[in-house]
Amino acid sequence: MPTLLAAAGAQDTGKHSARVTDLADRIGWIVGLALFVALVYWLMRQGWQWRRTLQGGLPALPQPPEPTGDVPEPLxxxxxxxxxxxxxxxxxxxxxxxxxxxxxxxxxxxxxxxxxxxxxxxxxxxxxxxxxxxxxxxxxxxxxxxxxxxxxxxxxxxxxxxxxxxxxxxxxxxxxxxxxxxxxxxxxxxxxxxxxxxxxxxxxxxxx
The missing domain is CATH 2.30.29.30 (Pleckstrin-homology domain (PH domain)/Phosphotyrosine-binding domain (PTB))
Structure with a gap:
């Protein structure tokens, strides 16, 4: 009887350890994915900043002229x-x-x-x-x-x-x-x- 109880206890311990290992693996995957997404986002921001620097010489966009007299008919x-x-x-x-x-x-x-x-x-x-x-x-x-x-x-x-x-x-x-x-x-x-x-x-x- 003690042998059966010990075997059952060992089996439960093994299952518990497996669940802990699976949970740790999942957390590791989630953290890794979050870091990857953060890296991609950072690289995109850096790319936009680089483009802004290169395109800094482009003048401000022209705005519609102030209406004088009759408003032109839309084509x-x-x-x-x-x-x-x-x-x-x-x-x-x-x-x-x-x-x-x-x-x-x-x-x-x-x-x-x-x-x-x-x-x-x-x-x-x-x-x-x-x-x-x-x-x-x-x-x-x-x-x-x-x-x-x-x-x-x-x-x-x-x-x-x-x-x-x-x-x-x-x-x-x-x-x-x-x-x-x-x-x-x-x-x-x-x-x-x-x-x-x-x-x-x-x-x-x-x-x-």
Whole structure:
């Protein structure tokens, strides 16, 4: 009888030790996972700080002009989301300064004066018509990938840097109209700039 009791006691002790070991292993895994997540978060923050330092030369974003007289009639409006901005042609080279790295809801208004972007929870900005360089349908920007043609990417120039900004309308069928309208608007201003350059060149040659 004492032998049976001793055997039972040893069995219970073994089970208890196994439970303690399992608990220790689980705690170890949880602590390790928490440390890994903290490391990834720290590396991401360091990456953003590094990008901010590199992009520190980008001027503050332009704001909509003060209304004078009649408010320009909107050519197009859009409700949707802003998905980020990158250096033009480099869909992973994210721009983070001046709030451009923050994804947010957005309302876009296009007029003959340019593009106004109002954002929820992040700074809005204005792109003068003369700074627009075109628009296209795309599927990825700033690490965000959507179905083919699911993004409206608008290219604009600011502080000597060409920027791609990605938007998605609540009604994706609207994107094509924006590509056409911005292409027309940017083309008109490009033609004006070329004509102005030619005029100045003719004036210089005439003065010789």
């Amino acid at each position: 197009l409006t859009l409700q949707g989301r802003y998905h980020g901005s990158t250096t033009a042609g480099e869909w992973l080279d994210r721009i983070v300064v001046h709030g451009l790295g923050v994804r947010s809801k957005a309302a876009l208004t296009l007029t003959e004066q340019g593009l106004t972007v109002d954002r929820t929870g992040a700074p809005g900005f204005h792109v003068p018509a003369a700074a627009l360089r075109g628009a296209r349908l795309d599927r990825a920007i700033a690490g965000k990938v959507l179905p083919e043609g699911g993004l409206l990417v608008i290219t604009w120039e600011h502080g000597g840097t060409l920027i791609d900004s990605g938007f998605r309308s609540d009604h994706a069928a609207e994107h094509s109209a924006w590509v056409t309208a911005i292409g027309r608007l940017s083309g008109e201003h490009l033609n004006e700039a070329v004509a102005s350059t030619d005029t100045r060149q003719d004036e210089k040659e005439g003065a010789k």
